[in-house]
Amino acid sequence: MIATPYFIPDSDINLNSALVLLIISQLSKTSKGRLLLNNERLLGYYHLAKNPVVLNSTLISFGLQPALLDEYDLFSVSSIAKNLDPLYDYGKLRKILLRLASLELLTTQYRKADGFMYGLTEKGDLFAAALCEGYFATVRRYMNAMSGLSGVTTSNLMATIQRESY
Amino acid sequence: MPAQKPSLLIEKLVLVGRRKNYTIPFRSGLNIVYGDSATGKSSILECINYLLGSSKFVYDREIESAILYLMMQVTLNGNIYTIKRDLFDAGADVEVFPASLDAIQEIFPQKYSPSFEKEGQDGYYSDFLLSVLNMPNLKMRQAPTKDESPLVRLSFRDVFQFCYLRQDDVGAKNLLGDGGYRAVKNRETFKYLFNLLDTTIADLQTEISVASANQNQLQATYKAVSDFLRTVELKTEFDLDEAIRDVDERRKIANSEMQRINTSLVANNESYVTLKEMLTKISARLVENEADQTETDHAIERFVRLKNDYKSDIAKLKSIRVSQQLIGSPQLMFSCPLCESAVKLDELQHDHQVVSDDKMTQEINSLTRRTKELDALIDRERSRRSVLLDESKALLSDRDDARRMLDEEMGQAVTPYLAERDSWSYELAKLAEERKNIERNIKIRNQQKQIFKDLGDAIEKINSLNEKLAEARNNAPSADEVLADLSNTLFKFLSYVQISDLRDVRVDSKTLLPVLRDRDYRDTTSGGLRTILSIGHFLTIAHIATLRQTNFPGLLMIDTVGKYLGKTSEKYSDTDIREDSKESVADPKKYLNIFRAMLSLGESKLEPSIQIIAVDNDIPPGFAASHPTTIAAHFDSEGADGARRGLIDDAYLY
Numbered sequence: 001m002i003a004t005p006y007f008i009p010d011s012d013i014n015l016n017s018a019l020v021l022l023i024i025s026q027l028s029k030t031s032k033g034r035l036l037l038n039n040e041r042l043l044g045y046y047h048l049a050k051n052p053v054v055l056n057s058t059l060i061s062f063g064l065q066p067a068l069l070d071e072y073d074l075f076s077v078s079s080i081a082k083n084l085d086p087l088y089d090y091g092k093l094r095k096i097l098l099r100l101a102s103l104e105l106l107t108t109q110y111r112k113a114d115g116f117m118y119g120l121t122e123k124g125d126l127f128a129a130a131l132c133e134g135y136f137a138t139v140r141r142y143m144n145a146m147s148g149l150s151g152v153t154t155s156n157l158m159a160t161i162q163r164e165s166y
Numbered sequence: 167m168p169a170q171k172p173s174l175l176i177e178k179l180v181l182v183g184r185r186k187n188y189t190i191p192f193r194s195g196l197n198i199v200y201g202d203s204a205t206g207k208s209s210i211l212e213c214i215n216y217l218l219g220s221s222k223f224v225y226d227r228e229i230e231s232a233i234l235y236l237m238m239q240v241t242l243n244g245n246i247y248t249i250k251r252d253l254f255d256a257g258a259d260v261e262v263f264p265a266s267l268d269a270i271q272e273i274f275p276q277k278y279s280p281s282f283e284k285e286g287q288d289g290y291y292s293d294f295l296l297s298v299l300n301m302p303n304l305k306m307r308q309a310p311t312k313d314e315s316p317l318v319r320l321s322f323r324d325v326f327q328f329c330y331l332r333q334d335d336v337g338a339k340n341l342l343g344d345g346g347y348r349a350v351k352n353r354e355t356f357k358y359l360f361n362l363l364d365t366t367i368a369d370l371q372t373e374i375s376v377a378s379a380n381q382n383q384l385q386a387t388y389k390a391v392s393d394f395l396r397t398v399e400l401k402t403e404f405d406l407d408e409a410i411r412d413v414d415e416r417r418k419i420a421n422s423e424m425q426r427i428n429t430s431l432v433a434n435n436e437s438y439v440t441l442k443e444m445l446t447k448i449s450a451r452l453v454e455n456e457a458d459q460t461e462t463d464h465a466i467e468r469f470v471r472l473k474n475d476y477k478s479d480i481a482k483l484k485s486i487r488v489s490q491q492l493i494g495s496p497q498l499m500f501s502c503p504l505c506e507s508a509v510k511l512d513e514l515q516h517d518h519q520v521v522s523d524d525k526m527t528q529e530i531n532s533l534t535r536r537t538k539e540l541d542a543l544i545d546r547e548r549s550r551r552s553v554l555l556d557e558s559k560a561l562l563s564d565r566d567d568a569r570r571m572l573d574e575e576m577g578q579a580v581t582p583y584l585a586e587r588d589s590w591s592y593e594l595a596k597l598a599e600e601r602k603n604i605e606r607n608i609k610i611r612n613q614q615k616q617i618f619k620d621l622g623d624a625i626e627k628i629n630s631l632n633e634k635l636a637e638a639r640n641n642a643p644s645a646d647e648v649l650a651d652l653s654n655t656l657f658k659f660l661s662y663v664q665i666s667d668l669r670d671v672r673v674d675s676k677t678l679l680p681v682l683r684d685r686d687y688r689d690t691t692s693g694g695l696r697t698i699l700s701i702g703h704f705l706t707i708a709h710i711a712t713l714r715q716t717n718f719p720g721l722l723m724i725d726t727v728g729k730y731l732g733k734t735s736e737k738y739s740d741t742d743i744r745e746d747s748k749e750s751v752a753d754p755k756k757y758l759n760i761f762r763a764m765l766s767l768g769e770s771k772l773e774p775s776i777q778i779i780a781v782d783n784d785i786p787p788g789f790a791a792s793h794p795t796t797i798a799a800h801f802d803s804e805g806a807d808g809a810r811r812g813l814i815d816d817a818y819l820y
Contacts, residue, residue, distance in 0.1 A: 007529055009482035018489035072481075076474035101509070102496040127492050135485035 010050075017096045018131055019049055019139060021105060021120070025128035026143040028119045030150050035109055035117035041154045042118060043093050044161055049142055053079055057164045059145060062152060067145035070138060100124070114154075170630055171711075172299035173243050173774035174719040178267060179213055180237040181229070181813070188233075188813055190799050194775045195768030198761075200785045201801030206813025207781045208333055210799070211723050214238065214779070215330055217249050219280045219291045219323055222256045228814045229253070239267045242298045245623075250275070259286040262294065264616055273612050282319070292321040298623075300630055301325070301717045303376075304369040306354050324355045325719065331704050333725040333781075337697035339688050339740065342679065356678050359707065359718050360648045361638065370635045377631055381624040388617045395614060403611050406604055413601045420594045427587045431580065438575050445568040452561045455554055462551045466544060473540045476533045483530050487523070637715060648710070649673050655706045656680055663698055663759045665749070679703070693730030693741025694751025701727065701760060708776050709767055720776050724764075727782040731757055758786040765793065 009015065023045050028037045037045070048055040052073045056066035073079060097118070100106045105124035109117045120128065132140070149157060181188040190199075190210055199207045209229060216223040217238045225233070237250045248270050250261040259277035263270040278294050279286030288294075296303045305317035327342065335341055343349025357363045401409065502509050653672040660668055660682070670684045679687040680699045687703075690696050704722060711718035730741050732752030746752070761780075768778050779798070790797055802809035811818055 007525075009479050009486060012482075012486045012489075014489035014494055015482060015486045017493055018485065021493070072474045072478040075471060076478060077471045078475055078478070080471070098509070099493065099496045101502070102498070102500040103493055104500065105493070130492060131485075131488065133485075133488070135481040136488075138481075 017099050020046060020096050021100060021124065021128050022131050022136060022139055023049060023143065024118050025120050025125060027146060035119055036150060037118050038115045039090060039093065040158060043090065044158050045146060046093065047161060048146060049139055052142060054161065054164050055142060058160055061160055061164065062149065064148040065145065067142050170243055170300050171715065171774055172301050172717060172719045174299060174721045175241040175777050176214060176238065176721065177241060178239040179210065180267065181213065181233045182235050182237060183232045184234060185232065185816060188815065192777065192779065192798055194777050196765045196796045197777070197779045197798035198785060198796050199779065199781045199799045200783065202803040203783055205801035205803055207801065208725050209813055211330065211725050211779065211781060214723065217251050218326060219260065221281060223253060225253065228817045232814050232817065237267065243300055245298065257281065260291050272609060273616065274609065292323060295322040297627065299719055300627065302369060302373055304358065306363065320355060320358055324351060325359065325717065327352055327355065328359060328704065328707055329719060329721050329723060331700065331724045336724065336726055336729045337693050337700055341687065341700050353678050360714065360716055361643060362645050362648060370631060370638060374628060374631045374635065377624065377628045381621065381628060384617065384621045384624050388621055391614050391617060400607055400610065406608050406611060409604050410601065413597055413604065417594065417597045420590050420597065424587065424590050427583055427590070431583045438579060441568060441572045441575060445565065445572060448561055448565045448568060452558065452565065455558050455561060459551065459554045462547050462554065466547045469540050469544045469547065473537055476537045480530055480533050483526060487526055645675065649675055651710050652706050655709050656702055659702045659705060659763055662763055663756050665698065691742040692745035692749050692751060693738065694746045695749050697730045698760065705763060705767055712770055712776060720774055722776065723779045725781045727760060727780050728757060728784060754786065761786050761789055765796065
């Protein structure tokens, strides 16, 4: 990482880690308790959470209700400037997961077909519950909207996201 | 007073063309047309011949493509006529206007048929020419020695044989006919020229009675026409002229009134101009206002977007604080959630980006401050925008007012002018119509005048015929006298031209052709000598015509004076070259003296004067400089020294 004199809130590791924690806490299980999130899917959800405009167009393409976006996310400079983060930055995700794991917030299960599936420890749930104000409140709203995506296959989801991102 | 001798003077030949007209002017006396071959010199003589009634005109391609019809202004026994003839239809009537070229619009023409095959609207062209030139219109015996021979008319064309020495005929052995019918006719015509025809007196009597009948006819016509015009109350010439003057005056007035209205229409509208200016200004300000509004809108959008970004950043920063507190310090060593084995996080050390709380707060404050500044900017732009909007409303309403006022102003100001202008327009149209009618009536009056003049001419003609009759009775010339005169004159001519060995020069009483050294013209082997003899013969006839009472029209046309005189090309080869050189026909002095002889014949002081038109490829050196007025036309196919390139002088352009 190149040290810059500018502070970019959006790239802060803590913020992004908290975001991943929140995602896993809200969306790791189906209504029946089956684990959903592997690396790929988690990265997809992460991308959607950071790009609400892409989130909405993805939801719409699956026929789901879009989320209510803040004025911040609709009418800003960022909304008209494309987010250039590559969709497949697994390295970044790995760092985040390591952090979370080191704090004993993460659990995993291995499934043969899908790889490692993630969930949270009790401690993890507790910490996640504390993330509820300001920015996190907004993100929770997005999670609600994303819950409908549980029925979509991961590969379909990723393909659609890629399409809607560009 | 002796009867008026025939006098024919060509004044101007005009070939009316598609692109332009081609004109050759002529004068009395000698006229020379010289220049390169194929420039149209012979065509000029052919045009004159055609306009004097020849049966056809052989035209070259240049004339065929460039010319529509021919016209010629002539003076016949002191009266001016313009003759017009269609180039391509030789059977159509020849039109004769009793006026000069520039006045033919004011008069109706007479139409005569050039051939005896059908009669033209006003008769035969030959009869007209003979009549107006005061020449007897006779019939002669076809076989002159037989009393009971049928009679044929002697036409103007027969006489014209002695006026036109064609290029092929100069120095030709068969000059004036080859012994056949033509030669017989020519001999009879020759006698007619010198009043030697036996039938003269009887014919004159016939002619007098015809002329009297004609005069009576004209008298009746004139009376009928005059009565008719009086009945329909056609105004007199004087009144018509005055009427035209009056119409022209009124037209002038109408035109100047129209002018006045048009200028007033434009000038008298100060308030219109002011309003128009105002309207333009308002429109310009509206455009500016629109541009400003767009600018403000863009600014507002930019600022609001930026503000939202700041707000978003502020929220995120606050969340980072929370996150840091919660998960900001990861353990460097922990056990893997899956397999419980130890995990070491050396790499995380490098990643550790702890932002101090102070820094965070600083950042949040700075962003908050900037957000407030943006709010101020946004407010400022918003109020500016509302000002612009108000201004726009006001301008739009002003513009509508201005437009409305402009229309009202226009309507009020223009309408009365338009009405007045319409009435003057109508007046002008009426006046134009009136003028046309008056012009037509003037033409009719002119026609009546012409009839009256014809009547006068007819009476005069009868008088001169009576005088001729008296003279014929008194001094019927003898053939021998005439031949003696002709022979003497021919001798003088030949010695002037410096022909050597001038023995036995005469005009033979049987052939009526020249004889030199007891050798008939036709037996002369030297072509050059024949040329000189033939030209001399024609010149002699013309000369005697100025002295005696004859029926010669006073016009002589000679095509190619220098034939066989060492000047023409191989085209003419019917000559004995040795004889030619024995006679030294190529001597330039001889050539010069021929021209001098023509000149003096043309300048003879006796009345009427003779007109000679001579055509050649060349002229004696210095002649053009010493006698410039005799040059009617000089053609140079290259156009050197600004000379005309030919008769159709713009043919080289197409």
